[in-house]
Amino acid sequence: MDVNGGMLSAGEIRIKQVWEWHDTARTALPCTESDMEVVSVFESFWDACNISALGGRLDILSGELEIDYCRLIEAMQNIASDFEELVSSQPERVLRQLSVAMDLHRSWTPNQRGGRCIIRLKRVKPQVSLTNLRAATVGRLVCVRGQVTRVGAVKPLVCSAWFSCVKCGERLEDRSVFPDGKYSAPRSCQSEHCKSMTMEPQRDTAETIDVQAIKLQQYDTAHQELERIPQHIEIELVGPELVDQCAPGDELVVAGVVKSLNADVARGRHDKRALERSIFLLYIEANSIHNATRSISSDKNESENIIFASNDAANTTTLSEEMILKTRFSQVMDGSSCDIVNRLVASLCPSIYGHIEAKFGLLLSLFSGDQVTPGGSTIVQDNKPSEKKVSKNLLTKRANSHVLLLGDPGLGKSQMLRACATIAPRSIYVGGNTSTTTGLTASVVREARHGAALEAGALVLADSGCVAIDEFEKMDKSQHAGLLEAMEQQQISISKAGVAARLSARTTVLAAANPTGGQYDRDRAVTENCTKLPAPLLSRFDLIFVLIDDPQRSSDTWLSSHVIRQHNRHATGGKNNLANPALSLSHQENSQHQHGNQSNEIISWSILRKYLSAAQSRPSPRLTRSAAQLLRATFLKMRSEATMNNTPITMRQLESLVRLAKARARLELQSIVTPDHAADVIALYGTSVMDPCRKLGAHRTGSKNFAHLTASSSDSKIVTNLINMLHDATVSTGSPWFTLDDIKNRLSHYPDLNTAIRGKPTKSLGDYIDILRDQNFLLYQKRDDNNEASSSVSSAYAYRFLNSGT
Structure with missing residues (x-):
């Protein structure tokens, strides 16, 4: 009988049965007379509709039906003009009506193979910002976009179960449904002779469904809402099709229904006082999710396989792509290769004057990427890639280049980092003094x-x-230790509280540091200028640029004019992105300042961001044979020179050169690495510090030439005797610290050694101390007051003797 006491027709009985079968799945909704009428209309709609025309795809086993939201709205205009408002304001009821109608259309019954129909709406529009989710949106269908910051475990959720009376043992006639997963037992026994109020569930009849909770953070808050705390919201994923489809860091598009939950209940309190509180938290029960991160990655790999399927197709596809990109980014790609690079470097951070090499290195790091597989790189000869199959079971190597800016304060290191974080489509800017290890890596909560x-x-x-x-x-x-694995293996392994997982961290690390004491000392190595940075961490940086404030009248004149011009522009309401004077990337002309205003060549950051996204979406550039030979020859030369001066040159340097060369090709949206690209990278690599344990001396930056003081046989004997003398002094005094006066006083007790040093006309004691420092037997650094020191050590800085020379 219906609600008015009338008899139900056979069709209405069938509709009600299917409706009740859907009640056991998740949410209990009473089936009204209007629901039956709407279901009949929707059944006729499915009978006359082609599912594929709606962008739909029905999974027979799970009963899941994906439908394009916009196409569904358009198709429903002839049936219900206000359908869009109905599905937005009453999504659960409308989706239930559509699902029941689909099951009636395909004559589904619980005894048949496959599950009940579940409508999944994809490409729901418009997307709503998390900041706009308020009390008025509760119960409405919304679509949000964000980044996954927390992922919980997949757990079973009991949706319904049968109950029986504890006293008489009779089972209740109706299955109890738990709306939104909230447990609620029947209040009394339905038997006429037993009115017991104690019911117990029959656990073997419980129907469960997978559920997982994730937390979503507002996407791209770094560029849109700088002064606001990023908004978060919890997403509840229900069903085997939705759970376990994302990882922390993934970008998700979620369509679902906004719901509310008592704040105290959310914290685990279920007492009467907690239930009486009226503070609620919002969450979204997802109807569909789209993992943008995984789809981009799969599309990128698929396009890379298709492009190089055949030589002719590869050349045609690449040519057409390059022509399209060249037309789209004509402002960037006009002119020669050098013009393109100069324009990009000048546009990276126009408010900072100079530092061409550092800006070029930062640009290359932004354009680096793409995981590579050992044995999977392709050498291109005559623009024709060789056929080579790559096993998917091999480990991957990192493809991101890391850059460290080290130098005097006030030179614009922070501004350049902020510029990179703004230009990069996906970036985070953090401060080393305000971050924690778990804030950088991952944690278990x-x-x-x-x-x-x-x-x-x-x-x-x-x-x-x-x-x-x-x-x-x-x-x-x-914190430094937590970065080691992420910077090299491009992943973060975590094992805490019974949770063991590995998270992807294919991230480019750009860092800026100030030297110990506030000013960089040329006569001390990088490790001595920044004693808090361990050597294993420094070795993971592909490029280390030392920025020194050299007082030079010519450059100071242009620098002061540039700063004053900035303030004048700011005072008159001009843009902050000012043009640098035109500076050439030629390393022979770095000291020459060319005049003239080049504001017309400065590219806006919005265009740069799009250009960077287009470059990263392309397949990884291939090394040409000539470029590979040039990089190999450079590495072998560095290795041969390293054997003479104890400079640690390993395969890590060769891998850095390859990564930078590929980034240099991608900078111009090229698909192959040419010898010119390799030559630019080699020249840039020579200006960075390749050996953090060496001092710069009179040079501003590092040099490709590793030549330094070479010791003859007599010099080697003097150095050996000096090491023995310092070792004996360390053992006798119990302190490894020495000042220059301490060493001179010790030499007075070794007359033969003292005479040998004085007998050298071209070298002094300071030269031999430099040799010991070059070989890491002496470190000049701030004295550690926690250790016992020699009584004669009174200055803040002294020489520390390292017996092993490491």
Whole structure:
């Protein structure tokens, strides 16, 4: 009988049965007379509709039906003109009506193979910002976009179960349904002779469904809402098709229904006082999700396989792509190769004057990327890639280039990092003095409702992007240790609270640090100028640029004019992105300042961001044979020179050259690495510090030439005797610290050694001390007051003797 007491028709009975079968799935909704009428209309719609025309795809086993939202709205205009408002304001009821109608259309019954129909709406529009989710949106269908910051474990949720009376043992006639997963037992027994109020569930009849909770953070807040705390919202994924489809750091598009939950219940409190509180939290029960991160990655790999399927197709596809991109980014790609690079370098951070090499290195790091597989690189000869199959079971090597800016304060290191973080499509800017180890990597948190969950840090959230770390030297040892795995293996392994996982961290690390004491000392090595940065961490940077404030009248004149011009522009309301004077990338002309205003060549950051996204979406450039030979020859030369001066040159340097060369080709949207690209990278690599344990001397930056003081046989004997003398002094005094006066006083007790040193007309004691420092037997650094020192050591800085020379 219906609600008015009338008899139901056979069709209405069938509709009600299917409706009740859907009640056991998740949410209990009463079937009204109007629902039956709407279901009949929707059944006729499905009978006359072609599902594929709606962008639909029905999975027989799960019953899941994906439908394009916009196409569905358009098709429903003839049936219900207000359908869009209905599905937005009453999404659960409208989707239930559509699902029941589809099951009636395909004559589905619970005894048949396959599941009940579940409508999944994809490409729901418009997308709503998380900041606009308020009380008025509760119960409405919304679509949000964000980044996954926390992922909980997949757990079974009981949707319904049969109950029986504890006293008489009779089972209740109706199955109890738990709306939104909230447990509610029947209040009394339905038997006429037993009115017991104690019911117990029959656990073997419970129907469960997979559920997972994730936390979503507002996407791209770094560029849109600088002064606001990023908004978060919890997403509840229900069903085997939705759970376990994302990881921390992934970018998701979620369509679902906004719901509310008592704040105290969310924290695990279920007492009467907690239920009486009226503070609620919003969450979204997802109807469909789209993992943008995984889809981009799969499309990128598929396009890379298609492009090089055959030589002719590859040349045609690449040519057409390059022509399209050249037309789209004509402002960037007009002119020669040197013009393109100069224009990009000048546009990176126009407010900072000079530092061409550092800006060029930062640009290359932004354009680096793409995981590579050992044995999977292709050498291109005559623009024709050789056929080579790559096993998917091999480990991957990192393809991101890391850059460290080290130098005097006030030279614009932080501004350049901020510029990179703004230009990069996916980036996070953090401060070394305000971040924690878990904030950088990942952590395991426990929630009252969902148990242990993985919470992503900056390196995971910026996966396939960049992390800019300012005040790098102010981080503690545990933070530096947490970066080691992420910077080399491009992943973060975590094992805490019974949770063991590996998270992707394919992130470019850009860091800036100030030297110990506030000013860089040329006569001390990088490790001595920044004693808080360990050598293993420094070795993971592809490029280390030392920025020194050299007082030179010519450059100071242009620098002061540039600063004054900036303030005048700012005072008159001009843009902050000012043009640098035209500076050439030729390393022979770095000291020459060319005049003239080049504001017309400065590219806006919005165009740069699009250009960078287009470059990263292209397949990884292939090395030509000539470029590979040039890089190999450079590496072998560096290795041969390293054997003479104890400079540690390993395969890590060769891999850095290859990564930078590919980034240099991608800078021009090229598909192959030419010898010119390799030559530019080799020249840039020579201006960076390749050996952090060496001092710069009179040079501003590092040099490709590793020649230094070479010792003859007599010099070697003097050096050996000096080491023995310092070793004996360390053992006798118990302190490894020495000043120059201490060493001179010790020499007075070794007359033969003292005479040998004085007998050298071209060398002094200071030269031999430099040799010991070059070989890492002496470090000139701030004295550690916690250790016992020689009584004669009174200055803040002294020489520390390292017996092993490492």
